[in-house]
Amino acid sequence: MRVALALSLALAGCTTLSQPSSTAAGMWLTTADETQKLAPQADQQSAGATAGDEAITIDSSKHFQRMHGFGAAMTDATAQLFSGLPEDKRKAIMEELFGRGPNGLGFSFTRLTVGASDFSPDHYSYDDTPGNTPDPALRHFTIDYARRYVLPRTREALAINPDLKVMISPWSAPAWMKTTKSLIKGQLEPQYYPAFATYLARTVEEFGREGVPVSMLTIQNEPDFEPADYPGMRVNPPERAAIIGKHVGPVFRSRGLETEILDYDHNWDNPEMPWAVLSDPDARKYISGVAWHCYEGDVSAQSQVHDAFPDKDTWFTECSGGEWAPKFGEALGWFTSKLIIGAANHWSRGTLLWNLALDPKYGPHKGGCGDCRGVVTIDPATGAITRNVEYYALGHASRFVLPGAYRVSTVSRSDGVEGAAFLNRDGSRVAILYRKSGEGPVSLALDGERYSVAMPAGSVATLRWGARSGRQ
Known part of the structure; x- marks a missing residue:
């Protein structure tokens, strides 16, 4: 989940707090x-x-x-750090990030994980069973982990900005559904496609009952990658087409869920992968768009798929800054060029960065990236908040390009x-x-x-x- 940020062209949009004339x-x-x-x-x-x-x-x-907005992910790590701040300081930084007041960035797009990512203190799913006993009826299903920090902080953000669009992505199906019988590596067993579709539907329903409506989801984060030390799952294009077209799409429709389904949620370097899924007629009728990450390839891949399937939306859903690119000016240019200007000019309706907040040790995390940078850094020992280069790159757009533009x-x-x-x-x-x-x-x-x-x-x-x- 690393990328060597190259110095490149960038562009971002901002909103004015005053009202200059139409010519100034x-x-x-x-x-x-x-x-x-x-x-x-x-x-x-x-x-x-x-x-x-x-x-x-x-x-x-x-x-x-039409644009919707800009923002970053409310991971377990992020939500835990926000929740550990004194109430007055937490409310102030949340208002600054999500509000549209004089100093607000107006973030209107966020992403939650379904179960654990590498930026979770623990590895878990929403249906862990003793000894990985199969549970196709989902009797062990619970979103209690999300109720601790992520859902309260997301509700707080929604109260500040009702335009906030929430998407969700799983890093892995429950271990008992997989070939490895582990959250780490493996593929989804075909016999559990129906249970997995219900697992996603119940997540959407339970989040909605908790006051967090889910606008969009992908069925798997980075489906062409099996990380060695944190949850992941390989789901190739034919499998994704079958899971979406024959299971997730019909289950969502039968349960009256209006949450949009996006395909892919992976890098620019393999546009043939979402292309293949969208070429499947059963899957295509349930898919509203394609989600992209930045870590390999070039942003122009978004246009390749959009031009082939112009009725499908484009969204940019993950990129992280980190200490592999420590220079402010280089990172500012790359993020603005590729993720603000480039993503929009190649049809994206919104841009999401990865962790909204991390601590000075680039966590908390369990496995995965050890030097990723949040949009802000929160020191849990002192409560100090540092606004990183990602804050300014996003702010040049989020403060001024409003939902519906x-x-x-x-x-x-x-x-x-x-x-x-x-x-x-x-x-x-x-x-x-x-x-x-x-x-x-x-x-x-x-x-x-x-x-x-x-x-x-x-x-x-x-x-x-x-x-x-x-x-x-």
């Missing part, structure tokens, strides 16, 4: 040297009509996918500048720019108006123009 843009800037972090700048005034030679050209009349047309004429642009439901327009290289102002065209934006190399800027007329 509010601006926020983060620089590679950390002297500015989501810092407000002077309003950017129009320099007149476009000349046709601008580095970035935006046409907000050309609409593409359209991605709009953006054309780059410079190898040194990348961008993505959005039209919010209130008519406000947002551009996220990443300047990889170059000197002097960045020229930008927006709907016939020219702007000259001061951005040092390695920086990320968000510009927001106030609403013009009407609502979408």
Whole structure:
């Protein structure tokens, strides 16, 4: 679950707290040297009509996918760390991350695990049995582990931001369902496909009863990977097609569950895998979209599958920062280029990073990644909270690109500048720019108006123009 972050182009979107005119843009800037972090700048005034030679050209009349939002996963580790804070400090950081007040990032997308991941203090499923005794009737089913920390903190986030979309993913089926009879490695026994479908349905139902409605799920995290020291399960494309098309989809429909089913939940390097599942007619009718991770391959793979199946949504659902990429400026550029600008320009409706919070020792975790970084770091000994580079990369988008926004047309004429642009439901327009290289102002065209934006190399800027007329 590691990736060597390469310095690359990036782009992010932000919301303005003031309301500049429809021709002047509010601006926020983060620089590679950390002297500015989501810092407000002077309003950017129009320099007149476009000349046709601008580095970035935006046409907000050309609409593409509707965005939902940005955020990170509420893992067991994250929820436990939040829960250990004093109440006033916990409420303040939750409001900052999920709220849309003056200092809020407005996170509107999160991911929960079904049972344990590597970022859990224990390895467990929701149907562990004595001696791995088969339990096809799920008499041992319980979500008590999630009730301890994850569901209370997710309810708190939903109360702050009712637009929060929750997705869930299992890292493994219960051990008794698998070829290894262990949460680690193995495949799902075909005889237990029906029980596994019911296991997922009951998870959705129980989370809903706990006040956490599940918008989407995948049937397996990273299905082409069997980790050696934490829960995992290999589920190849024909197996996923059978599980979804003949079991999970019909069970959800019969139980009246509206939770959307996404396929894949794995890296950009094997687009043929979700392609194969979507080519199965039984599975395709139950699948609403494809989920992607960042650890291998390139973000352009998202467009390959989208172009073949344009009626299916695209979501970006996991990437982690870590100490393999410790330099703020390099990580800022890579995250913005690939996961904010790149993911949106390649059809994603939302971007999720991995752990929302970890401690200074990159945990708590059991197996798996030993140097992953959370969006924030929480020191359980002191209660100190550190906002990491991922916080600012996400914030440039989450604070300003609101649920329901359209991605709009953006054309780059410079190898040194990348961008993505959005039209919010209130008519406000947002551009996220990443300047990889170059000197002097960045020229930008927006709907016939020219702007000259001061951005040092390695920086990320968000510009927001106030609403013009009407609502979408």
